[in-house]
Amino acid sequence: MAECEYGTELMNPAEASGSIGTATEKARPPMFESRLREGLSGEARLFRDEPMARRTTWRVGGPADWLVEPAQEADLAWVVRVCREERVPLLVLGRGSNLLVTDAGFRGVVVALAHPLWQRVEVVGDRIRSGAGARLKAVACVARDAGLSGLEFLEGIPGSVGGALRMNAGAMGSCTFDVVELVRFMTMDGQVEERSAREMGARYRGCDGLRERIALGAVFRGRPAAREEIQERMRQYSERRWATQPAAPSAGCVFKNPEGLAAGRLLDELGCKGWREGGARVSEEHANFIVTEPGATASDVLRLMARLRSHVQVERGVNLEPEVQIVGEGAEAWVCWKGD
Template identity: 40%
Template sequence: MADLAEMPGVRGKLTPDAPLAPLVWFKAGGRADWLFEPKDADDLAEFLRALDPAMPVMGLGLGSNLIVRDGGVRGVVVRLAKPMGAIEAIDETTLRCGGGASGIAVSSAARDAGIAGLEFLRGIPGTVGGFVRMNGGAYGREVADVLVSAEIVLRSGERRTLACSELGYSYRHSELPEQAIVVAATLRGTPGDKTAIQAEMDRIAEAREATQPLRTKTGGSTFKNPDGDKAWRLVDDAGCRGLTIGGAQVSEKHCNFLINTGDASSTEIEALGEEVRRRVKDKAGVELHWEIQRVGDRA
């Protein structure tokens, strides 16, 4: 592991051999060679410019849709913490949101500003940086519907602003460069009534609580919905509801969720997902594709 302790000009927090399990929802997985929490976008850009170009870089938000494999992550994991989560209203329908801001914070700020159309972000358990990258969505809407532009820092340290049309969005996918970090996004809604906006946010929160295993160690929706079908239905029809491998289990409440029932390893969680994929393929002839991102080395 390269020694970055003497990196010049670093203003944020740089931690060697950092455990990642506490930072992801599954509470499982290995360590990062280095964890960098930049103070601001300039700090991140300067850090990446000075970093050996051969050193891998990966962004991390809330870790809500992520399996960190047990062998850990080589290179640098960049985590945009609270200092990079500021949200400001630009005009009566537009917010500029830091990459570290959560979906809940963004939807709440939109409500306070009387901006409708961003309520669905209340149902996305991630940060702006993550859901802009993967075109996150919930309750019939997705980021591509509301994104004006994204501010990114490339692996080289170069800063760019890309219009929504330049991101190559498709279902739960973008064409953002692999190691680029989304540091801010401009989102646009429509003028709305604050009471009505809050009512819609409450409806979304109640629906999530009623249907999803939110009070467990989980990773959100595991598989993308195939065209014309629902992943949970295919998983259920294949007899996988409640299926376990070690400490990993297919949720009985919502079987497109995997949960860590106690001390599951990431190896067990990923193996369970692959077993579900195999059974669905055998039963329905449909190949499910992972929505959860899987990163790092196997143990």
């Protein structure tokens, strides 16, 4: 069985548990929204009570108190500053893959890098310079058209550059930081810096250098090759992916691979394909994928995850660690798996 190797779309989970209260008016800091709005440029967008089901690939999850789409780095720096000073949780996400927001929603500010500024991808010699909001598929296609090889594996990862950097996302035996040369990021003080890839502390499904920083973009390096060769490799990767992974709404692989094991193979061997909780179901194509149906809730997904994890622990003595990021009000109990 092919094992999924994706990373997460959660770019920076600064206080991501959303522990400052409920979604009621009383829970919101007085005048916070007015202050947040006053420092944003005219092109930035601010939403209130934005359903996160619209922003995540599982298509479940409650509302975020506020969602901001910054149009420039200054907008993002302002949001970071205001959230820090007002002690409001901040969550930065890309395309919302590999992210589960609880049904109660996120008590704080979500930043979505959806403005065209963050999605620019350009060729500079044998390098690709990309914004954090760009789709990984776009990066792979630009590299292909420029005759640059080595980035083909990015085509099948359903996320953005920022999320891939933070989690060192991978597929087809390669990882993001295998092809990254430079990372541009913002600190939680609103300062913009750049560092070489080797200084970022990349590891399996993580990047220590981005734990408390926000990825703004990266420079990828490629190797000159014939466009036809690159296209053929991308075609082969795509065929392999669609033959082993579901088309229904999902968030990629749910659990990390335990050392020396493939989580999907383990779940398959234990007969977990087809297991269901409400509108959430273990995929028949890949046992480490949970797919959702219309009407599904985040709670359905969480219950199914807990059931799978408990079953594997009892039958094989293996502790499956979630690869998906769980955020929002009430997320703490699930993140820590209390009661197991």
